Amino acid sequence: LSACSSKLAFMHPMWQEPLAIPGGDRQSPIDIVVRKSVFDPQLRPLKVQYDPRTCQQIWNNGYSFLVEYDDTTDKSTVKGGPLEDQFRLCQFHFHWGENNAWGSEHSIDRRLFPAELHLVHWNSDKYSLFEEAVIEENGLAVIAVFLKIGKRHEGLQKLVDALPAVRHKDSLVEFTKFDPSCLLPENIDDYWTYAGSLTTPPLTEAVTWIVMKRHIEVSHDQLAVFRSLLFTSAEEQVQRSMVNNFRVQQAVKGRTVRSSFT
Numbered sequence: 001l002s003a004c005s006s007k008l009a010f011m012h013p014m015w016q017e018p019l020a021i022p023g024g025d026r027q028s029p030i031d032i033v034v035r036k037s038v039f040d041p042q043l044r045p046l047k048v049q050y051d052p053r054t055c056q057q058i059w060n061n062g063y064s065f066l067v068e069y070d071d072t073t074d075k076s077t078v079k080g081g082p083l084e085d086q087f088r089l090c091q092f093h094f095h096w097g098e099n100n101a102w103g104s105e106h107s108i109d110r111r112l113f114p115a116e117l118h119l120v121h122w123n124s125d126k127y128s129l130f131e132e133a134v135i136e137e138n139g140l141a142v143i144a145v146f147l148k149i150g151k152r153h154e155g156l157q158k159l160v161d162a163l164p165a166v167r168h169k170d171s172l173v174e175f176t177k178f179d180p181s182c183l184l185p186e187n188i189d190d191y192w193t194y195a196g197s198l199t200t201p202p203l204t205e206a207v208t209w210i211v212m213k214r215h216i217e218v219s220h221d222q223l224a225v226f227r228s229l230l231f232t233s234a235e236e237q238v239q240r241s242m243v244n245n246f247r248v249q250q251a252v253k254g255r256t257v258r259s260s261f262t
C-alpha cells in the first residue's frame with residue numbers, strides 16, 4: 001500500500017499544523033527508508049515488564065482513545081534497546097484511517113498500515129512526572145506497533161468491547177487488568193529507533209521512537225469499532241467520526257534511523 005499523496009491531499013488534518021515548532025529538526029512521524037537505516041550492533045534487546053494491575057481507565061481525549069495506567073510506581077516499565085534509563089508506561093493509544101488503505105503515522109518505505117499503536121513511557125530515572133519529562137530530549141520513549149487487517153485479535157477484544165462507553169470526546173470508563181504486552185508482536189527484538197517528537201500538540205522533541213518491524217493483526221470488524229468513535233463531545237450538534245487521526249509526515253532533516261537487525 002503506497003501513501004498516494006494526492007489521495008491524502010484533500011483530507012483535513014485533525015488540527016492546524018503550527019507555523020513554528022520549537023527546534024523543529026526532530027519532528028515525528030516520518031517515513032522509514034529501510035535502505036538508509038543503519039544497523040547498530042550495540043542496540044540491546046528491549047526489556048518490557050507490564051503489570052496489568054496498573055491499568056486504570058479509557059479516556060476519549062478528542063484525538064484518540066487513551067488506555068491510562070497508574071504511573072506512580074515502577075510497575076510497568078520498558079528499558080534496554082536504545083534506552084539508557086528506565087521508562088514508565090503511562091498510556092497507550094492508536095492512530096487509524098477512514099479505510100484500510102492508510103491510518104498509520106509512520107510508514108516503512110512509504111508503506112502505510114491501517115493503524116498504529118503507541119505505548120507511551122516517560123523517563124522515571126531522571127524525572128518524577130510525565131509532565132516534566134515531556135519537555136526533555138530524553139524524556140519519553142514510545143513503542144510503535146503497526147496493525148494489519150487479518151485474524152481477530154483475541155486480546156484486543158476486551159478493549160474493543162469497552163469503546164462504545166467512550167464514544168464521545170471527554171468520556172471516560174473504568175478499565176482494569178489489561179496487559180498491553182498482548183498487543184506486542186511475538187518478536188520485539190527487531191525494531192527501528194530514531195530521535196523524534198510527539199505527533200500531537202505540543203509536538204515536543206522529547207521522544208525516543210522504537211518502531212517495531214513486526215506488525216500485529218486485528219480483524220476488519222475490530223478496527224470498524226475504532227472508527228465508530230467520535231472526535232466530538234455529546235453536547236456538540238455536528239458529530240464527527242474519529243478517523244484519520246494521524247499527523248502528516250515530517251522531514252527527516254539529516255537524522256539517522258538505526259535498526260536492531262540486519
Ligand SMILES: NS(=O)(=O)c1ccc(C(=O)NCc2ccc(F)cc2F)cc1
Pocket residue numbers: 118120130131132134142197198199200201202203
Ligand atoms: N502520538 S504520540 O505517541 O506522539 C503522543 C503521546 C503522548 C501525548 C500526550 O500525552 N499529550 C498530552 C500532554 C499532556 C501533558 C503534557 F504535559 C504534555 C502533553 F503532551 C501526545 C502524543
